[in-house]
Amino acid sequence: MEIGTKLSGRYKIIGTVGGGGMANVYLAHDLILDRDVAVKVLRYDFREDKDIIRRFQREALSATELVHPNIVSVYDVGEEDNFQYIVMEYVPGTDLKKYIVHHFPIPYQKVIDIMEQILSAVSDAHRNRIIHRDLKPQNVLIDEAGVVKITDFGIAVALSETSITQTNSLLGSVHYLSPEQARGSMATKQSDIYALGIILYELLTGNVPFEGESAVSIALKHFQETVPSVKAFDGRIPQALENVVLKATAKEASDRYQSAEEMSADLTTALSPQRASEPKFEPASMMEDTKILTPIPVVEEEEASIVESETPNENEKVSKTKKSKNKKIVIFSILAVVLLLVGGFFAIAMSGPKDVKIPNVTGLTEDQATSKLTEAKLKVGETSQEANSDVEEGKIIRTNPKGDRTVKENTKIDLIVSTGKATEKFGNYVGEDFQVVKAKLTNAKYDIKTPVEVFSDSPKGQIIEQNIQSGQEVVPSETQIIFTISKGEQGYVMPDMSTYSKKDVDDIASAQGLKATYNYDYSNTVAAGLVMAQTPQAGETVFRGDSISVTLSNGPKEVLVNSVTKKLTLTYVAKKTSSATAENSQTTTDSTSDSGNSSSSSSSSSSVAPVNEPSKFEVYIEDEENNFNSPVITKTITATEVIDVTFKIKEGGTARYKILRDGVEIESNTVTQ
Template sequence: MVEIGRKLSGRYKILGNIGSGGMANVYLAHDLILDRDVAVKVLRFDFQSDQGAIRRFQREALAATELVHPNIVAVYDVGEEEGMQYLVMEYVKGTDLKKYIAAHSPLSNERIVSIMEQVLSAISLAHSHRIIHRDLKPQNILVDEDNTVKITDFGIAIALSETSITQTNTLLGSVHYLSPEQARGSMATRQSDIYALGIILYELITGKVPFEGESAVSIALKHFQSEVPSVRDFRPTIPQPLENVVLHATAKEASDRYVSADEMLSDISTCLAPERAGEPIFEPSSMLDETKVIPALSDEELATGGDEPAVEVSEAAKEQPEENNNKKKKSKRKIWLIVAAVLAILVGTGTFFAMTAPKTVTIPSVVNLTQEEATEKLEEKGLKVSTKTEKVSSDKVEKDNVVQTDPAKGTPVKEGATITLYISTGAKKVNMPDVKDQTYQEAVNTLTESGIKKTNIRKVEKYSDTVESGNVIKQTPASNKSIAADETIVELTVSKGAKTVSLRSLMYMTKAEVQDYFDQEGLILIDQYTYSDTIAQGSVIAQDPVARTQVKKGDSITVVFSSGPEPKPSTTETSQSTTESTTSPSTTTTSATTTSSTANSSETTTTSTGPH
């Protein structure tokens, strides 16, 4: 187990534990150079002393880096530190296909086909690189937040599956998807991957695996003895062409399966097409050969083993149904007797893998027990407990009690396997850093470097007149407060800058109305006045900026108000001016002048006469 906070190769900072499996532990880490989250898979401790496994792991892991495909989890790096082998991979935020099926079943036909098309496209690329996955199962297929499917575990599946089912916990855990030839102990081929894909398709359709049993051995037997149940028994509405894809991929004989992933992809891509409606049920070609009947053996023949040859069914025999029925019953009986005899021989010679497998035990949960109590419980299961323990912080487990084991609880292991205990040092406490006035990204980096989980950081945005947009206004908890790094939710209030408003039209508003509006929005009024014959005195004539302009608190707005009509000269002043300009002592005539400035008073005239 890798300690949280450790930096692998000085580059990959471990942030948390994603999960544990039979072969490796997976951690969430941050790539400090490329500033991105990654998944780091570390080969489990009990495999790290096997030099052969390490060489294969490194060789095949490097080969996996060649698989560049949108539906394959990318392998970024391969490394070793202090004898610890690890892979750095793309971090997929989402869930695995097993959980996805449980949460969304029953899936629509279209969604089922879409998922399989993505998986098959990825497997096709792998097979073209001569890479066989060998451990295909929904748990090794991830579904991200955009519903994109990505296959993982190529490197470890290839590197470690070269041993038989009795030698790897991974294969025991994957027995539900094991091909018949693998169950017999034969080498895996491309058709083995195709068989596993057929079982995955079955699970996508029905929501469950076709074979269950009390043990891995009983399930493996069903894979090469029993036919896969019809998916239409569970979902009668499934089109026959879609069921045919399942039947074709899960044929008992590898020669009856699809030749390649491309062929299966081509078939499933058109299985919902209307022109394929009415397609007959798929039958393996090996089942279409002429039927042979093994005659029944007498009790004496059974005792001696029986050496009577098989008899081919003749046309005449086909015309005798009652006799044939009796022969079929006897034939079935003989077949089962032969199978039992063969299994007995195999068990005796030690070649039947299931019966000769070392006893396996499942690691029990010892969480929250003291070290002594945990040791006693594990030893009762026939397991050994390492004298060396690991120390980890925990907010949930009391100090000095067991937090977890390596391998993890529920993992099947060989009897006598060594288990490492992880002992709690209590809750991990850190002092809350002061991140006010930092940019949001700077604040997040500061917090994660102090040990706070990135997933526990919440962002709240708020307008601010004093803090620059994008910077932190407030933080909760406050700085320098001691907090539990793994559990505390940190809330950062981030500035959106000053609030802007769309300036309304001020036309015809009074100054008092304008001032009230400006007080509400925090705007500053700059008033100006001018005469107007059309706008009432005191009302707005114009504004700058114009209506619908985005303004913020503190902006100055120029508003022009009407002073009313421009003042006119009075009648008396006009008359006097006119008289002075038109009267002289030598005037002997009489004239009447209408003053232009008093055009509105047409009867206003000045009369001048000479002396009497």
Template sequence: MRTGYTLNGRYRIIRALGEGGMANVYLAHDLILDRDVSVKLLRLDLRDDPSTVRRFQREALAATELLHPNIVQVYDVGEENGMQYLVMEYVQGTDLKAYIKDHFPIAYQEVIEIMEQILSAVKLAHEHNIIHRDLKPQNILIDPQRVAKITDFGIAVTLSEHSLTQTNTVLGSVHYLSPEQARGGMATKQSDIYSLGIILYEMLTGTVPFEGETAVSIALKHFQSEIPSVRAVDANIPQALENVVFKATAKRPQDRYPDVAAMATDLKTALSPSRAGEERFDPAGDDDGETKVLPLSALSSLTAADHAAEADATPAATAPQPAATAKTATGDAADAATAKGRYRKRHPRRFRFIWAAVILFFLLVGILIGVALFQPQMTSVPNVVDRKQASAQTTLTAAHLKVGEIHRTSSAKVKLHRIIRTEPRSGTQLKRNTEVDLWISTGPQRYKLNDYKGDAYASTAAKLQALGFKVHRESVHSTSVPAGRIMQQSVSAGQKVIPKDTAITFTVSTGSQTVTLSDLTDKTKTQAQNYAAGHNLNLAFRYAYSNDVDKGKVIRQSPGEGAVVQEGDEITLTLSRGPESKGPATDQFNVRVRIPFDSSSSSTSDADASDSSTVASSATENLIQIYLKDQDHQLSSIYKQMTITSDATVTLPFTVASGKAGAYKIVRNGTVIAEDKHVTKD
């Protein structure tokens, strides 16, 4: 389908995403809902095939029944000009096969998290009596947030469909095929569980358990050979986690998990220290007692052999018996003569059998010699893991093998420039001169750190620890950052580091600290301001005449002595003007001033430079200093100091002689942002 074509007047094709055996997939844009979607379109050469159309429609039916965050959602199904199509959720990212290749080795906890998502999706399908039958990494998509989504229910079968209508054709990928499917039996829910076990094996080892020259040879291994140990590849894998692989891939379906929910429950605790001493899982037996499906050629051979045996038996049963010899006086001689006659009569037949056996023997010997002469010479893949590339190439050449593709990937266990693994794996029998691919270590995978300021410490620390980081915490009080949130990190955002070699320290807010107020009465304004600065409190001043308290000292405070307040709270102090005296009339009025918040500036004064909480929160606070000039204040001293985290409005009280003017100045983080030198009542 060409780029720009609009399907059904709604889905505009952008580009091709991939081609499959049954359908092609395109990226398209939904013009109505304004979103990108995936469009699966049945191939042109298959539109006249009724069975393929039924399979395609079955996928639509199966997928529309399943609404789950880990299943690719189907939005629309339709047909246009004979074209069958599905419109599905577009998942950015890659499939699990490529994800394993790019990220191997994957942390065990991440493996479990991805598998739990897959198991949750398959559980829903099984609850709807839908068997996927083709579970494999290529059918599992991973988005940038590491959310797994299962797709391609094209060969899914509901249990309600009559089993006799199904053929023994194997539709799933042979590397993930259950033994019962390999024998030609029907797929069950336990067949999906087997495939899930193979997927878990591949995520832990980076490869599938069985390889072979042909699909038939791989299928034979699935029901004849034991699943290899994942701990033989990585000895650090806990036995409990390996047991999940063994139980899911047991040869007999009844030895596997009864359902995917049981597998998910077992997998969830596989890394628990309480299961550290778990013994290796050993199923009850290997033979499930099912009738094995034999190839047609073998069945024909058996039939031919039965006919040959019957043909040999018939003459012996119907041959005429020799006539009885009359008894005479010379009975013994007669008997001897009779026996000799019988021997002479049967002697040629015995020789015919002997000659046939000899001929058959030499014929078999000739066949064996011919097979030995003409069969390809085989060799075994040597173990070159942990060697340098040049050494590995020399060893492979000595084993009559060629070096195939060179892949480079990170590894936390294998040193830089050394071999991580080969494909096929060591010990595999191959024809001479077959290519063997090499995976070479680029060293430990480096992780790019994010900016974690403002994030929750608990979840951030858990995520980084799972990746191998050493995480430390330092706690400080803050009036602007909520408790439990990160204020500062010791390793800058954007740096690429090796997790297991990196320790990162987070400065974490414990929230604001409580303050029990002291008695501030009879203190000077300067003393009160020093007390407030030392306890992260804001002050507001009022003035009153007093015959008992000296001018400039605190008459009263609100809240009073002993009150418990939070850091950042405002305390109101009433200062004495001294005794009231007759003088010129005064005007008293208030002026409201709006103070805008500046998110790009910092608020670290010299006095607070040593306060870690002030430094850490500088990007989220503004330091505001207000200066007043009236009867009670001079512009040379601070009237009020406060911190703001957003736009604020303050009310400034003025007392001036009638006909006179006051003034104010507002400083934000050391810069004057508002000033009025002529403030009057009007």
């Protein structure tokens, strides 16, 4: 399928992921939901096979019913141009096969963690009556966070009906094929468990147990040869862990784990010190007594050669008679021996141990089980303990061999006694990512509650506290976990510091872990010592370790004021008084004089000259000390005068003045330095 192709006008193909026995997988982008998806498209050579198409669609639809954190989700199923396709969750990461190649050897605890996630997914599928049928590392994906997801649930059934001679398509799967599948029988839950045992073998050794030149030769080994010992490969592997492999890969399905949950429970405690001295697992089907039958000899008759002459005589007749009698004696002797042997055989058989059925003692106490086994003429063998969530502490979980099987009298029956629900030491998860821990503990059946989120210096999503102490023994299924996780660092919202002093800024910087730098400038509006500018601005959020910049005011800048003296001319305009007026004035003035002086007055009047009327001058100036509100100089004169006026002017500034004569402005101008 070409890059850029759109399926149903929605899924745009943007790359190739890989291919398998019956389908090719592409990376596509969902144009509607704006997310990357994986699209599995049925191979071209199968698109005309209606039976495979029908099964492909049916099994794909059934897979959509599986909703589990360790199962790849199926979003959609469709058809485009006669191509059948399935749209699935895209898991960025790698498959388990490549993971083993790049990470081997893998720590035992990591192996168990991977297997527990796989078993959790398989268990959920089995509960939904879906059998995978094609479990193999290539169908197990691991994302970047270490979360395991299984794909291709149930879809392998379509391919299982094709010939096993399709080496190219089945060679990868046949390494994990159960003996019953190799013999052509239907796959069961125990078939999936067998495949899981092979996957566990590969995780521990880095290789599959059986190799061959063809798929057929490998399939034959699955039901003819025993899986090799993992301890022979790595002597450090605990016997309990090898026992999980041996039990999961037992040739008889009845000897394997009866469920994925049972295998998971056994695997969980495989590294426990309490199981350090566990004996090697032996399948129950291989432990039954072999019936020994005494062979019955085959009697061959000796043929007497009778040579007859053409003319017999009496001696020959006598000889024949004797030989005939001897022959009868021999035959009767042999028959007697045979009868004795047969009788002896039956006598021994009748007197030997009889076959008895092992009673079912599950749920009984050890004493009750012993009594019941004794009544059945059986002996109690070894007694071991095992955790079990379904069987009460002190009661029998099962026997080995299992109940209801037929064995000989006096056979030793081992008892497995329950220690109650399995407990485990709770780990220390402080400092780990919450989502990764949640997936792991959910698979282990813990009840993970919504976490408490708080601001912290720790990275966002990191666990900073747990309600269960590290090392505390707990029952996972009965334990609620509440983690406190980090919301990330809490920011500090910058205030408006326009009225803050340098000390105020220092106090904030110290309390919030900020680095403050200071600048200084003059201001005519902000008092000296106060903040006049800041970066970041008020309302912006900063975090511990960030830098802030503050500009403090030095107050107004001092400006040099100079004294500038300028000569101003007060121009007088004459306003003369008339003679008559002057005379009248004089007459009025002298009206009280005595009459003796009349001649003298007349003489004086006739000699008075004309006089100038005085003018009032006002000078206004505007400089650093004065404004135009009131005059700085007021003079009444009758003649033009030049006066000196001093102006106070800032450096680079100006002043101005105006002159009023009798209330009328006659001059105005500016003055510079």
